Amino acid sequence: MNEGVIALIGAGNGGLALLKVLLDIPGVIIKYVCDINPNAAGVLFAKQHNIKFITSYGTILSDGEVNLIFEATGNPDVFKDLSVKKSPEISLIGAEGSRIIYNLLDAYNEINLNLNEYKNNLEQKIIERTEELERTNVELEKEMLEYEKLSHKLQEMNEEKTKYLLYATHQLKAPFAAIQSYVDIMLEGYAGQLSHQTRDIVLKIRERCKMLTNVIKEMLELAKLKSRDAEDMIIERLDITDILAASIQKCKVIAQAKDIKINFKPPLESFYIRGNAKQIDILFTVLIENAINYSADGTEIDVIINKTGASQVSIAVKDHGIGIPEKNIGLIFNEFFRSNNAVEFHNNGTGLGLSIAKEIAEIHHTNIHAESIVGKGSTFSVIFRLA
Ligand SMILES: Nc1ncnc2c1ncn2[C@@H]1O[C@H](COP(=O)(O)OP(=O)(O)OP(=O)(O)O)[C@@H](O)[C@H]1O
Ligand SMILES: [Mg+2]
Missing domain, CATH: 3.40.50.720 (NAD(P)-binding Rossmann-like Domain)
Structure with missing residues (x-):
């Protein structure tokens, strides 16, 4: 049934x-x-x-x-x-029972209807939200594309700028060399006897010329590094202590002029790394020269070489000089940046040394770490992988 x-x-x-x-x-x-x-x-x-x-x-x-x-x-x-x-x-x-059942069923249907309406609303909302999300996604993708284009353009412009800088600086090199040799000729008396006054002026010209030649040299060095010139990319197995000792030796002339002592104890074992000898020498020289330039006469500088972990060697240059204001620590690697206390203390600077050093560190897949307390001193360190 x-x-x-x-x-x-x-x-x-x-x-x-x-x-x-x-x-x-x-x-x-x-x-x-x-x-x-x-x-x-x-x-x-x-x-x-x-x-x-x-x-x-x-x-x-x-x-x-x-x-x-x-x-x-x-x-x-x-x-x-x-x-x-x-x-x-x-x-x-019967009729009474039917009425009760009708009311119950009617209430049940109404609940069902409401439930269905609720479900439909929910579905509608989900559809709307999904559409909204899809729209946002499309917009985001568009913006990403725009951003990538812009970033590409910026990179192109940067490369263009580097090329131009290289060209312009190169053009300046020859005239400055000529001025310098003329000045030397004058100072040596080949152009006739100079009065005291003229000699003083010519000496100042030579001083300025030297400074500008130095700026040009640094700008050319940086531009060359940035263009990843093939010659700078020659990588060899190097004994890092040898390079460090040579850089220190070179800096001793300016250190002695300020009666600054450079403490360096060569390690007993040899540390070999893979890198470009000329570039690493420049990197160390920048750090040591800064330590000398931004320290008072008669102070000491420590150059420390240490094995860190099983496969790394760290080189630290520590001075007891003027230090770097905390707000400037993040800026010192920017091209031409010089902090006010540095400008006051040592007038002859371009603000390019650390940019060059940073570029060299990047080429060697490492970076330079700076720590400093104003009035107490600074420590710059760099870590290399052992070969
Ligand atoms: N050892 C240091 N102690 C204090 N300040 C430092 C030290 N090394 C770097 N600085 C700060 O960082 C700035 C940038 O250094 P960087 O070597 O790039 O340029 P510079 O020394 O001013 O000029 P140059 O390009 O001639 O070396 C300095 O002007 C100085 O403010
Ligand atoms: Mg410097």
């Missing part, structure tokens, strides 16, 4: 309402709608839904499949008659 086969007796407005909610329940079969009026609202609705319409309930009572009858005529006699005639297997629900 089929569970949930229903017959509805009485298809007026009450019957129609019940029919509508019953139809919404999955698994329920409404087999008959019975009414004496073929034009009752429930009858017309039943016909639209292919439910069998009958005018007398005899058929229902003799159909063994039906197991539930809703009596919605509101006529107590019909209910009584049905109660007597129906078989015990059939459940009978």
Whole structure:
């Protein structure tokens, strides 16, 4: 026997309402709608839904499949008659019961409807959010592309600038060399005897010339490093102590002029690294010269070479000089940057030494670390991988 086969007796407005909610329940079969009026609202609705319409309930009572009858005529006699005639297997629900069930089902349907609406809203919101995210994504991708283009352009401009700098500085080199040799000729008296006053002026010209030649030399060095000139890229196995000792030796002239002592104890073992000897010499010279230039006369500088870990060697140059203001530590490697205390203390500087040293460190896949306390001194260190 089929569970949930229903017959509805009485298809007026009450019957129609019940029919509508019953139809919404999955698994329920409404087999008959019975009414004496073929034009009752429930009858017309039943016909639209292919439910069998009958005018007398005899058929229902003799159909063994039906197991539930809703009596919605509101006529107590019909209910009584049905109660007597129906078989015990059939459940009978009268007008009152039907109303309660209708209300329950109606409430259930409303909840379902609300739930569906909520679900649809949620789905709609998810769709909208997804679309929004996709749009943002597309915009971000566009911006990334724009950024990459810009960065590429900047790089090109930078390379152009470096090339121009190289060219312009190179053009300056010859005239300055000429001025310097003329000045030397004058000072040596080949252009006639100079008065004291003229000699003083010519000496100043020579001093300025020397400074400018130095600037030009540094600018050319930096530009050459930046263009990764093939000659500078020759990498060999080097004993780092040898290079360091030679750099210190070179700097001793300016150190002695200031009565500054450079302490350096060569290590007992040799440390080999892979690098460009000329460049590493320049790097050490920049650090040691700075230590001398920014220290008071009669002080000491320590150059320390140390094995760090199993495969690295560190070189530190430590002075007891003027130090670097904390806010400037991040700027000292920028081209032409000089901090105010340095300008006051030592007038002859370009602000290119550390830019050159940094470039060299980068070529050697390392970097320079600076630590300093104003008035106490600075330590610059660089670590190389052992070969
Ligand atoms: N040992 C140091 N002690 C104090 N300040 C330092 C030291 N080394 C570098 N600086 C600071 O960093 C700045 C940049 O140094 P860098 O060597 O690049 O240029 P510079 O010494 O001014 O000029 P030059 O290019 O002629 O060497 C210096 O002007 C100074 O302010
Ligand atoms: Mg310097």
